[in-house]
Amino acid sequence: MRKKITLVIADDHLIARKGLVQVLEAMEQYTIAGEAENGIELLNLCREKNPDVVITDIRMPGMNGFEAIKQIRLLPQPPAILALSVLEEMEIYELLAAGANAYLDKNARHHEFRETIAAILESKQYYYNFRDAYLKELLASHAYPNLPPATEKFTSRELELMKGLSEGKSISALSKELFITPSTVKYHRNKLYEKTGAKNFIGLLLYIAKNMVSGRYG
The missing domain is CATH 3.40.50.2300 (Response regulator)
Incomplete structure (x- = not known):
């Protein structure tokens, strides 16, 4: 059972x-x-x-x-x-x-x-669809601490991952969609932590959402 x-x-x-x-x-x-x-x-x-x-x-x-x-x-x-x-x-x-x-x-x-x-x-992570226009407007209209501007150059795989995360997709869903293992998804996610300066998954999603609005990905 x-x-x-x-x-x-x-x-x-x-x-x-x-x-x-x-x-x-x-x-x-x-x-x-x-x-x-x-x-x-x-x-x-x-x-x-x-x-x-x-x-x-x-x-x-x-x-x-x-x-x-x-x-x-x-x-x-x-x-x-x-x-x-x-x-x-x-x-x-x-x-x-x-x-x-x-x-x-x-x-x-x-x-x-x-x-x-x-x-x-x-x-165990924040789950939200960042395509939602309301939240995009919110993130675009306020300055958030500890979120650096998008000046880093991201790999194509990292950009794919950011797009998927912005759509609320889970690690297992991204693994299947991108034809990579869940551990590889986590590896790229951790690299995104380093490049964006995000302290946790929530910070990463806020970074992605804010830069989706402005179209700035480095």
Whole structure:
């Protein structure tokens, strides 16, 4: 029997939280390890239950979702983190910087939960379609720290990889599409870290998205 994916759900609104729990419990692949109504409870549950995935609201009393995500990222074995909220423009960047793997609007459909959870469990990395015009506009209109201009010369393989990552493709999907092994995909990704100065996968995706908008790839 396949091991179920353990989830911890955090939302200070009881009805919203219970509604989400009911939806996810109806999907056979998930089991709910715990519920929290603020960031402190969420952090304690992560330490106690060691879940596979955290699904958290951002606007909560006491320790909010942003701070909770930062603290969860410091755990020895941090879970994948899916933020579920309705955010303003700059809050999207703050969410990524805090360490969330993915973001869904609270009006997301059931299949979007399944697809997003599967994606972040596969790669443990931020999963978003950077072709989205809204995020392109956001990244083009703000200056982000620690994102150098695109002055490096990238290989054709690296450009292919950046294009695939910008489309939200996973490592396994890129491996099949480019006819290379997953370890080779990771090798090129690590080279991109060096060339772009990105500290992590989120930083790399932000770099790609920003330079997709301006058309500058060195």
